[in-house]
Amino acid sequence: MKVIGEVQVLRESVRQERNAAMRQGREISVGLVPTMGFLHEGHASLLREARAKNDLVVLSIFVNPIQFGPNEDFERYPRNEQSDLALAEREGVDIVFIPSVVEMYPKPAKTRIVVSELTSSLCGASRPGHFDGVTTVVSKLFHLVAPDYAYFGMKDAQQIAVIQQMVEDLNFDVTIEACPIVREEDGLALSSRNVYLSSEDRKQALILSDSLQQVQHDLQGDQKVTATELVERVTGLIRSKPLANIDYVQVLEFPTLNEIGRDVDLRHVEHDVIVAVAVKFGTTRLIDNVVISSKGVPVHV
Amino acid sequence: MKVIGEVQVLRESVRQERNAAMRQGREISVGLVPTMGFLHEGHASLLREARAKNDLVVLSIFVNPIQFGPNEDFERYPRNEQSDLALAEREGVDIVFIPSVVEMYPKPAKTRIVVSELTSSLCGASRPGHFDGVTTVVSKLFHLVAPDYAYFGMKDAQQIAVIQQMVEDLNFDVTIEACPIVREEDGLALSSRNVYLSSEDRKQALILSDSLQQVQHDLQGDQKVTATELVERVTGLIRSKPLANIDYVQVLEFPTLNEIGRDVDLRHVEHDVIVAVAVKFGTTRLIDNVVISSKGVPVHV
Known part of the structure; x- marks a missing residue:
């Protein structure tokens, strides 16, 4: 398992895997599981789905500041790199991308991807700008990894609807896979x-x-x-x-x-x-x- | 020269060229020249630049409705497919992508790419929403073609600045090439x-x-x-x-x-x-x- 912190290294690593396979006449499939880390069984289920269907599995771990509002919990969002890497290793991940904030946003970002209508209800209404931050960072990850499949959990159902809309509207060459909510035995959705x-x-x-x-x-x-x-x-x-x-x-x-x-x-x-x-x-x-x-x-x- | 109207055919054609070369151990370079057609010597200079530096040259011709304001000249923007194709042929273009509006926007688009600050002056001030339309359609073309290089004329200098900002902010895997303004002998910029x-x-x-x-x-x-x-x-x-x-x-x-x-x-x-x-x-x-x-x-x- 490779652990990568730099965008250029990530891009090159995935490209090399693709090209190496292609030179042998094989087209490989790349699966991306974008997360904010502090991984639990819900994330593990996404990784297993990705592992079952792709030749190369990339897990990204990045607590994305631009999807948090000024009074939200960006600073105190839970983080545990060590146990995340252990879980990734157990689930057979090939590449873990775990960049710093400055690696993802080296200059103040002036570009946002805005999906209208779908973001005006539910969490979009309670968290203004949240989904702009989500679609923007997800598009960055898509550009870096160029995945064939990307896996998201249905707990964030609106997020899946918004990302699917973005993918269709902007002709991203990726298939979005929505995976069922994973719950504790008593029913509480994992988070x-x-x-x-x-x-x-x-x-x-x-x-x-x-x-x-x-x-x-x-x-x-x-x-x-x-x-x-x-x-x-x-x-x-x-x-x-x-x-x-x-x-x-x-x-x-x-x-x-x-x-x-x-x-x-x-x-x-x-x-x-x-x-x-x-x-x-x-x-x-x-x-x-x-x-x-x-x-x-x-x-x- | 292939003339393509459908997004899926375009995507597949470029991919096949890339994969065929890769199977022979060669990585090819793809150059994209996005235009609104009614091509003149300015566009031809972009095509020559692209032709000199890439294995595969893609020319797109699309008068993009979402970059025109309600009182602007979308309807009367000049079009001449036949002479455009002749010029493309002369300049050695490999693929001309010339889609319909419904092919590019099959459903009402809800997703926009918005670059702030850079779009508040010059044409951005006179033409509200214009650059959102430009960055949105350019990102669609980038996703369809996955070019290594994309060529734009410096007559639209603000457009180049805005697209360069988008490319950096969103980690697009493409190099933007800015080419000099081409003028009539008496100095008038070609348009x-x-x-x-x-x-x-x-x-x-x-x-x-x-x-x-x-x-x-x-x-x-x-x-x-x-x-x-x-x-x-x-x-x-x-x-x-x-x-x-x-x-x-x-x-x-x-x-x-x-x-x-x-x-x-x-x-x-x-x-x-x-x-x-x-x-x-x-x-x-x-x-x-x-x-x-x-x-x-x-x-x-």
Whole structure:
């Protein structure tokens, strides 16, 4: 496993692998797993997916400052390079790219990639500029690695929708692979930020996955269900937990993130539907979601 | 010479050329010349430069709607596919990419690449959103062709500065080559839009290149010259032509496009300096510029 900190070395390393194979008449496939590190089983599942389908697997670890707002947790975002490298090694990663901030942004960046509409709801509404930072850094990584496949977790469902839109609009030569959310046994979605939960936060945070599971049942029942009812139901459930501070509960079409009419019966819409929540426990903000297909069953995209 | 209209065919054609060479142990170089067609000797000079330095030369011809404002000349921008293809053939182009608008924008595009600061002066100030359209379409072409070198004319000096900034900020794997302005014998900078000048417009339009040439002399003289004085001098010269309607006359550092202090003697600045003008004759808007090095001599970038 190579561990690389410089953009030029990364670019050259991937190119050399490609060219060496091509000289032997083989075209190799390169899989990229972009992360902010502090890796957990969710990331590991992306790496395994990448490993199974590609000749070369590149893991990037970079806590990207430009996707954090001025009052967000860039400084205290958890980091642990040593255990990240151990996990990468276990999962058979070929190249770990772990650059410094100055390596990624040697001069003040003047260029942003902006995806409109898809970024105006959910986390885009709560975190202005967040997705510009995401698409900008992801495009940089795509240009450095030139991957055939890039792997993202469905916990950040909006991120996947936004990146997919960017890839199509800008003709990036990469296929985006969306991988299912990985959960603890009790249902809590894995997140690097979970380490900041107190044990009482942790207990009450289960309401996110619990409430999402309950609405899945509603959508498989005999009664009409509208988006408004569903939002009210989830909101009520989460509010029953005193430590939970709701940022948003939204029900939208997926992956367009278009709004759904007030009276539409969600059991019979033509598009997939996402139920997405963001909830703060103290200063720790958790997100979770479920995407339900037009047939009322959860989608493991 | 291949003439291609579809993005997937373009992508595959370039890839096949690269891979075929690589199988023989050769890495080829690909040069891209992005244009809006109605090709003239200025474009031909770019193609010759590309032809001299690359194994594969790709010419793109696309009048890009998203870089035109609502009251600009998208509809009436001159087009002549047949003579463009003849010129491409003469210059030894390997692939001409000439897509339809719907091929480039199959769905309403939600993604824009925005370069700040550099786009707030000159044409960026007169044409809001213009450079977002340019960087967005250029990034699409870069993703489709994956060129090693891309060639642009210095008549659009701000465009080159903006694209160079994008390439650095987003780690595009391409080298931008800036080629000198090509002029008629009497000095008029070549432009596809020149066909719309009446013979009287055409005569008076010579004041652009004439005035730029005069300020070059000033900068080689014994007298201190400030940006303000230079702007006044060029403005006065252009105003002497009754059909000329000035959009802007600006003197800035190049390629940063930073402003220059009022009292600075331009003969002794550390950066290169651009003197840039945009002038309308009737509804036809012409631009021209000269970049002068810190040593007072014109730069043929």
